[in-house]
Each structure stands twice: as structure tokens, then as C-alpha cells.
Amino acid sequence: MAVARPGAHSWRHEISRYQWAVLVATTMGWALDGFDSSLFTQVAGPATTDLLGHSSSFYSGLAVTVFLFGWAVGAIAFGALADYVGRVRVLIIGVLTYSVFTALATLSGEFWHFAVLRFIAGIGSGVELPIGAALVAEAWNNRHRAKASGIMMSGLAIGSFLSAIVYNFVGGFGWRITLAFGLIPALLVLFIRQHVHEPESTATVKAARAVRKQERAAGARKIAADRFVLTQLFTPPMLRRTLPCTVICIGALFAFWGVTTWTPQIVREIVGEHGITGNAVVGYVSWATAMLNLGGLIGYASWGFIADKIGRKPTFVMSLVIGIIAVCVLYPFGTSFTAYMWLLPFVGFGVFGVLSGSAVFFPELFGASVRASALAVTNSIGRLFTAAGPLLAGAIATQWFGGSLALATTAVSALIVIAFIGLAFTPETHGEFLFDDNPATSVDGLVAGGIVSEGIRP
Template sequence: MGRRHHLPFCEVQMSTTKTEPDTGAPHEDTGAFAWLRALGPRGRRAFGGAFGGYALDSYDYFTLPLSMVAISAYFSLDNGQTGLLTTVTLVVSAVGGALAGILADRIGRVKALMATVITYAVFTVACGFAPNYETLLVFRALQGLGFGGEWAVGAILVAEYASAKHRGRTLGAVQSAWAAGWGLAVLVYTLVFHFLDDDIAWRVMFWTGALPALLVIYVRRHVRDAPEAAARRAASAERGSFGAIFQRGLLRTTLFATLLSTGVQGGYYTLATWVPTYLKDERGLSVVGTGGYLAFLISGAFIGYLTGGYLTDLIGRKRNIALFAVLSAFGVLAYAQIPEGADGVLLVLGFPLGFCMSAIFSGFGSFLSELYPAELRGTGQGFTYNSGRAVGAFLPTLVGFLSESWGVGGALALGAVGYGLAVVALWGLPETRGRELL
């Protein structure tokens, strides 16, 4: 029997419009933000915590690439030493990601999220006090411990609140926080390096990495783990077992997911690390000019994350990744080969390049979450994503060494190799679109 709709007295008197009879069928929300409303109040608070954590994770990461020219000059570094700063961050992030994943399965998503945010914030600030290159290298490595774990933990936290129908676009929206943090870092970089001398400006950039401390207060007060997933995790004696993701039944998934992550992140971090240096050193752009060019790249990235999120629900996880891996490879090659004097083309091409290299990540949060059961979800996602990041991190270092003979622009083309590897890895993984999280 249909439900009666009781209108206020004044509306009954004024209404002259006929209404369709209520059949009792639930109304399907098809609005643009249906995915956000479907999370419910607790899920939306979790989304806010994960979005903020990932944005500030991105902000703290990009303090290094944006300050790289000034740091290199201050400590008299060559390109190989400079690239090693990025590589050590990403390599250690594999350890941090694996540890955070295990913690997320054992003590809960929210507690692990707070631990990762505090870690990357403390050591980002510490980088600003480094008296020499060796100390900076150590602090940057320790920053990688928190940096590596935040995304995996935050993505799982939100994935366990999201429905199968909306999970791709929901996690794509979380991924878009990376572009938001990147954009904030470029804005602060432009202001700090415009008003301060380079020798102190790079230190100030690192000191602003204290911002995430405010987020921890919010997460502690307002965010909770998804109840059903937490109950399943608590009931399992195997939760947080590192060896379990290499056992029969999950071994193939773990190996190919790691290979996929290696390819995608090798390509991405090659660009993220060296494009600012390429624009400033080889294209001769000023600090403000570099910020303008990066604004096109970041705008494309933000829209790419959101678009990729919708596409991964529409066409599937694997097709979305394959599509944008191919487009990103071509975009890298084109960007690196733009001739001198064609800076207008460089500016315009930054938007589609940022779009493609970011849209490929939109399906990662949902895809990796759907490959593992609740009791191993943190461990599996933390290991595969961050181990891939660590191996892929050797590409930025290789670019640094090859740039001495090839130039930064020529060496950037190596990023296309990473995207090719990602396409190969997809052959060993199942399609998971529509899969419920168990």
C-alpha cells in the first residue's frame, strides 16, 4: 500500500496541481552529486577526511619538485642527486604504504589515516631545517613513510562507504584532491618565491607543510570506519597478514596489480618531478610564468580525475586505465618534443596532458579495493600501490642522469615506457566493475 504524503495546510489550500499516485517504489537519485548523497552523513564525513588528507599529501609532496631548482643551487647538486631526492621519497613510501595498509587492517582505517598524516607533516616541516643535502635526503625519506600510506588508507575508508554503482566516481573525486593540493602548492610557491630570496624561499615552502595538523583534529572528532566492513575485519583472524596477499588465490592479483601501479606511477612521477625544472631551465620561464603553465596542467588534472571517475563506472576499470595510459604516453612524447619558440603550444598541450595522466588514476581506488577482501584490503592495496610507486620511482632518477646528455625534455620521453607497461599488466587482472565489497 502506498505511503500518504501529508502537505502542510497552506500548501493544500494553494495547490491546484495534480500529482501522480505514489506507487511505493523508492525514488532513484540520478542527480550530478548522487554519488555524494548516497554516502550518507558518516560516509560524507569520511570523504571529507580522505579528500583533505590526500590534498595535503599532494601539497607536501610538491614542495620538493617546485623548490628543486633552488635546492639544487643552494647545495650545489647535479641532476642525478636532485632526482634522488624524489626517488628516495617514493621508494620509502613503499614501506610506509605497506605498513599503513597492515595498520589499517589491524587497528582501523581512521587511526591509520591520522598516523600517516602526522608523519608526512612532521617530516615535511623538518626538511625546511636541513643544514645539508644528506640531512635533507633523510628527512625526505622519512616523509615518504606517511606520504606512502595516506592514499591507500583514505581510499579504502571511502570505498567501504560507497555503493558498487557509484564507487568509481566517488573514489575519482577523492583522487581529484591531488590536483587541489598540487594547485595550492603552485600558488604558495609562486607567492613565496616571488617575495623571498631563493635561499630562504625553499625552506619556507617546507615549513608550510605543517597545515595537515589541522586536518587531524577534524578526523579525530568526526570520522569513523564503515561499520559493516569493520565488523567483518574484526571477525577475521587473518586481518593485516602480509603473507596472505602472496598466497595462492591472491598471488596473481598482487603481482599484476603491482606491475600496473609501477607503470602508471613511473610515467606520472617522471612528469610531476621534472616538468617544473624543464619549464624553468630549458624553456627559460620565470617563476610566475612556470606557475601559469602549471596551472593549465593542474586544471586538466582536476577535470581528468572527475571525468575518469565517471568513465570507470561507465566503461569499466580496465578499459578506463588502458584508454588513458595510451593517451598519456602519446601526450608525454608530444610535450617533450615541442620545438623552441612554440611556447604557446606548450601551454595549450599542458591541459590535455594533465587530463589524461590524472584520469588514469581515477579507477585505482575502486579497482584495488575491489580486488581484495575486507580483512586484507588495506594490506593488499597499500602494498601494490606503493610498491609500484617505489619501483616506478627509479624513472625520475634515470631521467635526472640521462638529462645530462639528452636534456630534460628528451629524457622525459621515458615516461611513455611506464604507461606501456601498465597496459601489459591489465591482461593479468579481472574486471571488477559492479563488484560488492565483502
């Protein structure tokens, strides 16, 4: 694809109506997913207290952990399905699942009812990131792809920011009324059905698979590309990409779930020490959540722009360093609400930015035939490893830190340093799709033979 010459049409003329529709749909989907998840973390404590009859950091963490396990299961299952049947239908199923079951959780009469419904909602929620990131990468097959991917990821922070506003106004009515707003994402399905269709790469991969099926029927030997997509990801040559990307996700998600799950409760404790309790706490929690996600919004949206200037790996390092410093300064030493207001944007910028990096960087390391599965698997294994993070933080706060959630959150979130290990074993893509050129090992390798063609950023 040619690069626009100086004096030619502006960048807006390089982007089609379909590409804008995909970006709007995926950004809205991720935003509403973030809206649901953040709304839940803000009411997890009150909901658990109501259902159990007493407060419990352990059960609050358990409720989040159950949701994360559901997310991982749904992402892997639906991610693999999307690589075979297409992105759009699977995206619609996911949106309906997490919105409907979030609303149904308001009818819970016991904690286990609540946990089961949150698990199912998590299954639907897991669809958004891998399908959305794959869809944007394939639809925006031009020089603006990284920017579009970063903007899509900013949807999570936008949704979380909006959830803080909603919680500020309706939190005082109780957790059931608040969580009922999780039904809103179902409206997104109407937009997706009307404006978004499958990218060309989906049809191309299906055609390549059809060719291989005919060749196999004619007696051709089985090659790596004939295997189930999940098998391909865990066997050479793709294994050398799958493992480092998974390690990056493990580190990033320890920090992400640590700060997003426990910041509301930590803020409650801080303002509680000054005699602010009950419904009076709602405004403080919503403002803290808003400031965390304001920084996250900037971190998400700017990541692609920065990466196009300095490279993918240096931008990862930038996000990781900022996230580590901000976490280790704020949570152990922040003793006032004012300190949280000033430093939470830096926490969000660094910690959330790393996740934006995975949406920009990972699609460039895997081909269209396995891309949704790759994004699902790497993020889901990261979630499975880190799903116990919220539960762990609640437990070690009691066991090791004298009940200090702030110190426990620091310990868990500091595991973000693990991401440096994975980053060391990934290649710099320089904004291009990197594929295995050997047609004997990968469907994407058929690019060389002219069977599979995917737009590559010049």
C-alpha cells in the first residue's frame, strides 16, 4: 500500500468508512466491557458485604478472581472459534453474554449465585480484547494501524471513567441498582450488525484452508498449518512468539488487576480514617477511579503514536518503568486522598499503557489464520496466572502486611517486572506484520506463494 506523498490527500482520505466503523465498534465494545468491569470492582465490596452479612476482603477478591477465570475461558474458546468462523459474529455473542449476565447478577440472593453469574459474564467479556484487537489490525491494514489499535484500547479507560461517573450518581442507591447499568452494552449489538462486516483477511484465510483441504484430499502430506489453531500456537515455529507474549501479559495483568481491584477499597480505608463513611465515601471512590482511568486513557491512546515514533519495544519499556515507579511510590507511601489524586494518573498511564502495547504489538507477530487465538491465548494464560492476584492481595494483606491492602497491592502489582523477561525474547516489528515465510509450516507462509495476502504497513 502506497504511502501518501507530501501535498497529496490528508490522512483522513486514507481511511475508509468501514475502517472507521470497525474502530468505533471495537472501541465502544471495549469501553462498555471496561464500564462493566470497573462498575463491578466499585461495588464488589458492598455486594459481598450484603450477600454474606459481613465484610470480607477475601470474598471480594474471590468474586473478581472468578470473573477473571471466566474471562480466560471465554477468550480462548471464542478466540479459536473466531479464527474459523469470523470475528463479527463471535463479537456479538460476547457482548450479549457479558451485558445480560452482569444485569442478572443483580438478582443474586446468595454469594455463590453472584459468583456463578459473574463467571458467565466473564466468559462473554473475554471476547472483546482478542477479537477487537484482531479486527482492528486486519481492517486498518495501513500506516495508521498502531494508532487505531491504541485508540481502541483507550476504550477500556473511557468505559471505566464513565463507570466512575455513574457510580458517583447511583452508588448511593445500592450495588444492585448500580450493577443493573451493565445491561447497556447490549445496545452495541445493533451498531455492529448494521455497520461491521468481516475483514478481507478472514475470507482469504478461509480460501487458503479450503485449498489445503483439497490438497489433503488429493494425498498431500499434513503440514503445521493443518493443525488446530491452538496446537499451532504451542508448537514450533509459533511457540517462540507465544511464550514471550504470554510472559508480557502475566506481568502486565498482575499490576492491572492489582490496582483496579483494590484502589477503590484502599481509598475507602484512607478517607475512613478521617471519619468519612457510608454513602459519603461514594464520591471519593468515584473520583479516584476516574483519575486512575484518566491516566489510563492517555496511556492507551498515546501508545500507538509513541510506538510509531520510537519503536514498539522502547515504548513498552517506557510504560513499564513509569508503571513500576508510580505503583511503588503511591501505594506504600500515599497516606492522603490528595496523594492518590495526583499519582493515580501516572499509575494508569504506565500500567494500562502496557496492555495497549499488547494490542498494537502482538497482532504484528502472528498471522491472520491464528491471530485472534494468539491474542486470546496470551492474554488468557496471563489472566489465569494473575486471576488469583486480587484474591492473593486480600489474603496477604491479612497474613503479611498487618491488614494493609496498600502494601499488599504494591507487592502484587510490582510483579509487572516479569514483562521485561518476555520483552527480551520478542523481535522489534517496526510496524510490519512478521510472518514465517516457509509455506511448509504456516498458512501465513503462503503469502510467498500468493495464496494468502494481508495488507502490510509500508
